[in-house]
Amino acid sequence: MLAKNCPEAVLTYGELLMPKKQAFDISWKVGGEAGQGVLTTGFVIGKAFSLSGYNVFTAMENPSLIRGGHNTMQVRITDLEEFCLSPKTDILIALNRESLFLHADEIKKGGFIIYDSGKVELTPEERNSISKKAKIIGVPFTQICMENKYPAVMINTIAAGASIACTNLPMDFLDFAIEKNFQSKNKDSAIIESNKTAAKIGYQHVHDNYAEIVSEETLDVPQVYNDANAFFNGSEAFAIGALKAGCKFVAEYPMTPSTEFLTFMAAHEKDYDIVTKQTEDEISALGHVIGASYAGARAMTATSGGGFSLMVEYLGLAGMTEVPCVIINAQRPGPSTGLPTWTEQGDLRFAIHASQGEFPRIVMAPGDLEDCFYLAGDAFNLADQLQSPVIVLFDKVLAESKQTIAPQLLDESKIVIDRGKLITEEGEKTTAFYARYALTEDGISPRPLPGSNYVFSQASDEHDELGKFEEGLVNRKKMMEKRMQKLETIAKELPAPKYYGDKKAKLVIVGFGSTKTPILETLEKAEREGKKVGYIQIVYLNPFPTKQLKKMLEGKKLMVVESNYTGQLESLIRENCLIEADANFRKYDGRPIDAFELSDAVFKVLKKL
Amino acid sequence: MAKQKGVAQKITKETATSIDFDTPERKPDWCPGCGDFGIMRALKDALFELKIPRQETVLVAGIGCGSKLPQWINTNGFHTLHGRAMPVAQGIKLANPELTVVGVAGDGDTYGIGVGHFIHACRRNIDITLIAENNQVYGLTKGQTSPTSQKDYKSNSTPFGAIDRPINPLMLALSSDATFVARTFSGNMAHAKEIFKKAIQHKGFALVDVFQPCITYNKINTYSYFNQKTYDLQKTGHDTTNLEAAVAKSLEEEKLPIGIFYQKEEASYEDQLPKTNKLPIVKHDISKIKVQKLIDYYC
Numbered sequence: 001m002l003a004k005n006c007p008e009a010v011l012t013y014g015e016l017l018m019p020k021k022q023a024f025d026i027s028w029k030v031g032g033e034a035g036q037g038v039l040t041t042g043f044v045i046g047k048a049f050s051l052s053g054y055n056v057f058t059a060m061e062n063p064s065l066i067r068g069g070h071n072t073m074q075v076r077i078t079d080l081e082e083f084c085l086s087p088k089t090d091i092l093i094a095l096n097r098e099s100l101f102l103h104a105d106e107i108k109k110g111g112f113i114i115y116d117s118g119k120v121e122l123t124p125e126e127r128n129s130i131s132k133k134a135k136i137i138g139v140p141f142t143q144i145c146m147e148n149k150y151p152a153v154m155i156n157t158i159a160a161g162a163s164i165a166c167t168n169l170p171m172d173f174l175d176f177a178i179e180k181n182f183q184s185k186n187k188d189s190a191i192i193e194s195n196k197t198a199a200k201i202g203y204q205h206v207h208d209n210y211a212e213i214v215s216e217e218t219l220d221v222p223q224v225y226n227d228a229n230a231f232f233n234g235s236e237a238f239a240i241g242a243l244k245a246g247c248k249f250v251a252e253y254p255m256t257p258s259t260e261f262l263t264f265m266a267a268h269e270k271d272y273d274i275v276t277k278q279t280e281d282e283i284s285a286l287g288h289v290i291g292a293s294y295a296g297a298r299a300m301t302a303t304s305g306g307g308f309s310l311m312v313e314y315l316g317l318a319g320m321t322e323v324p325c326v327i328i329n330a331q332r333p334g335p336s337t338g339l340p341t342w343t344e345q346g347d348l349r350f351a352i353h354a355s356q357g358e359f360p361r362i363v364m365a366p367g368d369l370e371d372c373f374y375l376a377g378d379a380f381n382l383a384d385q386l387q388s389p390v391i392v393l394f395d396k397v398l399a400e401s402k403q404t405i406a407p408q409l410l411d412e413s414k415i416v417i418d419r420g421k422l423i424t425e426e427g428e429k430t431t432a433f434y435a436r437y438a439l440t441e442d443g444i445s446p447r448p449l450p451g452s453n454y455v456f457s458q459a460s461d462e463h464d465e466l467g468k469f470e471e472g473l474v475n476r477k478k479m480m481e482k483r484m485q486k487l488e489t490i491a492k493e494l495p496a497p498k499y500y501g502d503k504k505a506k507l508v509i510v511g512f513g514s515t516k517t518p519i520l521e522t523l524e525k526a527e528r529e530g531k532k533v534g535y536i537q538i539v540y541l542n543p544f545p546t547k548q549l550k551k552m553l554e555g556k557k558l559m560v561v562e563s564n565y566t567g568q569l570e571s572l573i574r575e576n577c578l579i580e581a582d583a584n585f586r587k588y589d590g591r592p593i594d595a596f597e598l599s600d601a602v603f604k605v606l607k608k609l
Numbered sequence: 610m611a612k613q614k615g616v617a618q619k620i621t622k623e624t625a626t627s628i629d630f631d632t633p634e635r636k637p638d639w640c641p642g643c644g645d646f647g648i649m650r651a652l653k654d655a656l657f658e659l660k661i662p663r664q665e666t667v668l669v670a671g672i673g674c675g676s677k678l679p680q681w682i683n684t685n686g687f688h689t690l691h692g693r694a695m696p697v698a699q700g701i702k703l704a705n706p707e708l709t710v711v712g713v714a715g716d717g718d719t720y721g722i723g724v725g726h727f728i729h730a731c732r733r734n735i736d737i738t739l740i741a742e743n744n745q746v747y748g749l750t751k752g753q754t755s756p757t758s759q760k761d762y763k764s765n766s767t768p769f770g771a772i773d774r775p776i777n778p779l780m781l782a783l784s785s786d787a788t789f790v791a792r793t794f795s796g797n798m799a800h801a802k803e804i805f806k807k808a809i810q811h812k813g814f815a816l817v818d819v820f821q822p823c824i825t826y827n828k829i830n831t832y833s834y835f836n837q838k839t840y841d842l843q844k845t846g847h848d849t850t851n852l853e854a855a856v857a858k859s860l861e862e863e864k865l866p867i868g869i870f871y872q873k874e875e876a877s878y879e880d881q882l883p884k885t886n887k888l889p890i891v892k893h894d895i896s897k898i899k900v901q902k903l904i905d906y907y908c
Binding site for chain 1: 629632635663664665667669672677679680683684685686687688689690693695696697698699700701702703704705707708725726729882883884885886890891893895896898899900901903904905907908
């Protein structure tokens, strides 16, 4: 494989040899019980592709339990830069009987099902029916484990190796990925070696027993000529950006799908010199964050909808006392406990309006890994500048799905620190209180830190410029206007929504958050079919980009795509821009939107225009 | 750059040693005779005698009559939410352990809505002091029963008498492994001052439960009630290192001991943080952090 940074002479020669970039779309799916290593297998396959420079998107499905149940992980590779999951699969690795039957209908023509022939009995009728859908490859995983004295969990590695044999990929394709996976879990070299061997045993079994398939009918995986990609999820990308932005304090209460922010940050307490705290509940988490931020540390918390509900009162405290804080809400389907391990975008309005009364806040939503990394820097800067909460909306897909990104796209030098009107000097000693809430033209007061010579009061009651309780009507008006002015001031600094696709497109899709990848993939499909569709990604939902969006939608037909029932983004557009959507696509079954169902819907709308 | 407002009085070398924690331009709006006046005076004197600079002190309050106290002490004050002073106080201390952090909240705040945070603050042992202004009633909302009101206490929310048995704050603190548990009485300001001083000096979480009369609403737990019933624990030769003795004292009801019930020396939470840089995180330079190695790890 040619590296991107080859010397020029070789590259020129190589360019002549390099095949044209070809379109491909290949998916693995691993299915099994929790505890069988479904996610590990999927990770190893995805990592192997990422290391070889492929663009990978993975999607997990897991019920809310620790053992048993039905889990899947899809690993999809395509030639596109940005894409999401696929409703179809090329190779199904069924680690248990249930998975075989649950997903047989998803297999594309010419696809494979790999199953444990030693443990799962198929009746002639079952075998017959399934062979019509896919090529059945039986490998006696459990038996092989026993023969080689491997622990039962290693059936997943044997199965992964067997799946490689169904393609044109080399036998050692999984080696590095296996090493990386087990190194990160601090396993010793003996375990790494036995896993590598197990994968090859699975591979060899297919070669020995399915010779015709191996010679004639393997899945052709095209070669790519890229350096290794970075392979991680939105939680990790945001956390890394946050560390770069100087986040020094994380307090959190575990809640799916936000827990990984906490575990990632906790793992880096020492090497990044930060304080992390798992608190007794979500209320305490945001309280700790507000305290740490007041004292001068850049502080954040993460949670999901239920935890965010608990944080609502403290949210108002931060708004009223003008303390910066960054809060991630990694959304999942509600209401109430809902579907803990599934996905939705149902908290948009909630994030914008939560807490009693009115105060300024920013609500932002990253759409992919690149967004997560850079928006982390923006979140902390905006929180410091606005001196108020910044709420970052994630969802399960963005938080948990490992995907690839070219590492050079993550340029840490682009994350700069701007702490707004933070007072860094010591000041002179006096007996006076400092006017923490001094009235200014832009609404933002200079912010001192406790410990300096500026002694100041902060109060959750309405207060005057000195932070003293004050109920008078003149003061109240001034303070409301001051706080709300801050948002107007900051709104001017926010970038406009980004437009993707053909500028001449008549139909424009508007979305927020992780719908970015299915929408971009849909745009790609449209282009390949000669159809014109545009996409506007709304990153900042509060303050809403009314003026800019109105201009961008002039003369266009609007289709709003979101994963909720009531069309919350659609209603925001109607309310702010006075624009009625011409069409919408709303998914609320807990599953992520994929580009196949979306493009079907979009093309139908195009036809009608 | 920053403009200073308010009644400014420059501190010179001559006046530096007599910094007063009073706020002459702000007058408390408590009812005349309220126990909070005694608590405030004792706290001001304690801070002054300990020579803790007012710039390095933060008072964190909840909501209620007593929680207004930071407004009338000339030091940093953060007035938060009902029952929610402890998480904020702990966050402040973890971010900057060089600050002296004192929580001030009433009995409803601390032992009712905030009792969860209270228990975890005890076991966490972050070096902060909590002064619980315990007047056994909800004053600011006009007289309802509180978690520490006696059984059968009559109020506008329990006109037929409170059915709940009261919380025992000291025993709750002891069973939550608090490393400093004390009680005092707002009517005995000299005693309160000494207890506050010892609590603030204690390395770790320190609870001072303060009996205080609410002269407007609580007609049972009055000044004369406390004058008759309270006695100085330290004058009885009580062993503050003995947990069982402390528990026994906390259960006394005929007479109400005041003083230090229990104290033990243990490393504070923040002293055990897995940090390499010893400076408080608020003093770290965040302009040169490098994360390339983290990105590379995922390649």
